[in-house]
Amino acid sequence: MLKKYDPSNPQMVHSAVCFTDILGFSQMVLDAHQNGTGDQLLQRLHKILTEQYEDLKPEEDYMGVFKAFTDNIVIGLPIYDDGESQLGGIFLDFASFQLALTLEGFFIRGGLAVGDYYGDNEFAYGPSIIEAHYLENNQAIHPRIILSDESVQMVREHIDYYAEPSWAPQYRDLLQDNTDGKWFINYLEALMTDAHEQGNYQDVVTQLLVHKDVIEQNLTKFQGNARVYPKYEWAAQYHNYFCTHNIPQRLLQRHNNLLITQQTMGNFARII
Template identity: 60%
Template sequence: MKFYNRSNPETVHSAICFVDILGFSSMVYEAFENDTGNDLLKRLHMTLTENIAELRPQEEYVGVLKTFTDNIVIGHPIYEDGESQLGSIFLNYAAYQLSLTLEGFFVRGAVSTGEYYADEEFAFGPALLEAHHLESYEAITPRIILSNDTVELVYKHINYYAEPSWSPQARDLLKENTDDKYFINYLEAAMGDREYSDYNNAFIILQKHKAVIEENLQKFQGNTRVYSKYLWAAQYHNFFCDLQFETPYRQQLQIRGIPQGNFSLIV
C-alpha cells in the first residue's frame, strides 16, 4: 500500500476533502469593528480545536490533515477500491460540519479523488487543486460537494449491495437537482448510529440547527447574496426533517415561510 513518504515525496492516488468557513473574512472584520474580535477568536479556537482533533488521522499512513485557520484539507491514500477512505470522509466531515454549524459557523467544501501528496509542511497535487476549485466556484452554498469522478466511484461502491438503498452511501449523501451536485448529508450525523437511533436527541439537535438558520435568515434579510446561502440551508433542513420525522415532530422542526428546495436521495 502506498502512503505519503517524507523521505521520498511522490503523489499517491487519494481521496481529498477541502473545506472552509463561509464568510470568514467578513466575520473577522465585523467582530473587530464591534470590539468583539477576541470573543470570536475564543469561540473559533475552542470549536475548531475540538473538531480538528476528531478529524485528524491517528496514523500517517491512513492520511494527513492540513489546517490554516478556517481552511482544512484531509487526504487519504486510496487502497483497494477506495470505499473505506471515502466513507471515512463522509462520516467524519458530516460530524465536523454539523458541529460547526450548530456553533454558527457554516462551511462549504468539496471532495475529489486523484493524485495528491501531503506532509506536515506541504500539500500538492491535482486532486487538491480540483477540490479547491469546486469549493471556491461550484459549492456556493453551505455544502460539501463531490467531484464527478468521486460520484462515479460512489455508484461503483453502491452497486456492491444487493439493495442499493441499504448502502451507507444512500444515507451519507444527497443530490441537489437544480445543479446535479451531490453533497454530504451532514444532518445524518444528528441521527447517530442508525441501529440505535435516539430520535429525542436528534430532535433537540435539529431544533438548534433550525434556530441557528432562522437567526441568520433574519440577520441577512437585506443582503440577497448572503441570505441565499442560509435559504439553501433552511431548504435542506426542511427536506431532511421531512424524511426523518412524522407529524407533529416534523411540523415543529420546519422552518416556515421559505420555498421548497429541490433535493433527492441518490438511490
C-alpha cells in the same frame, strides 16, 4: 501493499482529498474586531476548531494527512483497494465536523476530489487538491461539501456492490441537489445514530431546533443581501427536507415549530 505519503521520498499517490472553509469567515473576523468582540469570537472558534481538528486527524502519520490554517482544512487519504473505505471515512468525518460547526453558527462549504496528491506536515500538492479547492470556491456556492464527478462515479460503483441500493451506507451519507445535480454530504445524518439504532429522536429534535435557530438568525441578518441570503435560504430548504424525510410524522406534529416557515423543502433527492 498500502501506499502512503512518504516525506523521505515525496511522490503523489492516488487519493481522496477534501478541502473546506467557513463561509464569510473574513467578514466575521472584521465585524467582530469592529464591534469589540474579537476575543470572544477567537475563543469560540479556537475551542470548536481545536476539538474538531483533533477528531479529523488521521490516526497514523502519512497514511492520511490533515492540514489546517484557521478556517481552511485539507484532508488527504491515499486510496487503496476500491476506495470505498477512504470515501466513506471522509463522508462520516466531515458530516460530524460540519454538523458541529454549523450548530455553533459556522457554516461550511467544501469540495471532495479524487486524484493524485502528496501531503505531509509542510506540503499539500497535486491536481486533486486544486480540483477540491476549485469545487469549494466556484461550485459549492451554498453551505455544502460537494463531490467531484470522479468521486460520484466511484460512489456509483460502490453502491452496485449491494443487492439493494438502499442498503448501502452512501444512501444515507449523501444527497443530490436537483437544481444543479451536485452530490453533497448529508451532514445532518450525523445526528441520527441513536434514532437508527434505538428509535430515540429526543436529542435529534433538540439539535434540529438549534440548527433551525442558527439558520433563521442568518436569514434575518442577511435579508436583502442578494449575494449571501440565498446561501442560508438553501440551508433552510435542506433543513426542511431533512426533517420532513427523517423525523416521524407524529413527532413533526408534536414539534410543529421544527420546520422553518416560509421556506420550501428544496429540490433534493436520495442519490439513487
